[in-house]
Amino acid sequence: MRRVNGLATLHRAISVSGGATATQHRLVQVEMMSTSSTNSPKISDRVAISGPSVARGVAGTMFFSVVAASLSQEVHAKEPLKSVNLAPKEVVLYQYEACPFCNKVKAFLDYNKIPYQVVEVNPISKKEIKWSDYKKVPILTVDGEQMVDSSDIIDKLFNKLHPGNETTDSDEERKWRGWVDNHLVHVLSPNIYRTSAEALESFDYITSHGNFSFTERLVAKYAGAAAMYFVSKKLKKKYNITDERKALYDAAETWVDALNGRQYLGGSKPNLADLAVFGVLRPIRYLKSGRDMVEHTRIGEWYTRMEGAVGESSRIKV
Template sequence: MLMNRYLQKRMLRGEGMGDLVASKPKMHMLHTCPFCWKVRGIAELLNIDYENVQINAMKTKKELKFTDGWNKVPVWTESDGQVVVDSTPIMKHIDSTYNDGKLWKVDDIARRDKWMEWVDTKMSKATVPILYGGLFSALQTTTRVSKLEKFGFISKRLYAWAGFPIMWGIIARSRVKKDGRKPKQLWHDLLTEFTDSFNGEPYFGGTEPNMVDLAAFGYMRSISPFPQFKKLEDHVDGIEWYQRVEAFIQR
């Protein structure tokens, strides 16, 4: 297995392999969080050995108290204790630290920044409607989340059965009503707009995915554990791009 550049630098500073193994970075996360999926994608692509710390969704304030009030996942902690918060800054930090910033470097900075903001604004807000936009789909989602996340015995059942009317009735319905499109149509429109920006290339980044591809992939991938993902598979260009990114990460 090839050692990444970050580990090579640490070895040159005289740190043994035992030190590296004992002091790997950590990511505090929720399994179903779309922002965590963004970070997981870049960490997988760069083959970073890190520890996943799955927190209790009902105890984020307590378990993330070391963030000085941030209290949101993901949180990335380097082996030297450096704490980085917020998914896009974490992705940039990981790229810079472990990959010489290659995924963020582009010739057309304005295009990159415009679409990174678009992905973080449009796609992030589209995840809730697709998962919770209907009463039955909301129940499916909260039931699935209760099994995937780290809950206590009572809180798991409370979230599954009391959470879905809140997510559906208060949050998802308001977003659907504000946008005016059904969740599936919203996602199909977003995937069309995004893939049309590739200028004939297989990825937004050209011949290989870049940071924008990975961010968009993370949001879409966060829906994959749920039945609603089938609604996204109907979009031919979108699912073909998704599968290309997935294969690139897993190669």
């Protein structure tokens, strides 16, 4: 009954926010967790969810032998950039603050101590990226060169920073990077929008960190939360998720199993798979779903190590 009352409150909020219905078809492009229907990591950065009725207006702005494996992975661990001569001079990230794919890119930039500017994109007007034919985030410009799709961005940046080492990724590393894009991200939205209260908590975070006008913030918080509550139920069905929390806990345990006693999948230092998992989980870490995940699984120690390894943000305040 409390859930029903909560939803009724959300619907009343939509009704009284003048223009909410008209705006709603575009505003929820701020959905925290992108949930592309394709299995291709290159397309999985899409931040739009299509579907009938409300879903059309919703978009996404939501673990081998210890010693042997550690030794074999040591050479593949990605180390912070040592030669400043290889560092790009100007890096600009066009993003939604809560987008998991944008946070993947930021985890790589932060770990490698690459200074970058951030342009927060308004998910309704997208005026900040009108100059680009690519209308999804993240978009990264590196010394004027446009890069798109989080996994491609990271590959290209790594190759720029480590010329001649393009083939050092191990099969294990590639496997788990793909797992992040094709599985892990898909269990996030059903969790952060699991209940009306969690949906409101999520959109409070989104609107507090996003690029919204005052009116857009109000509409996005209540209309978006209500819409995504219902869309999350469709996502459960689409990805064959019966129990949202169990799916999240299973994913966290699967990742810890893949570590197999190592500090990181990369051995003594994080590799690109470590950074990918850390990046997409970072936006939810202190939401209820993230707190529950750390409390009920073994992922907390690894996550804390990653926080230390990635360190402070390299974002340039402008």
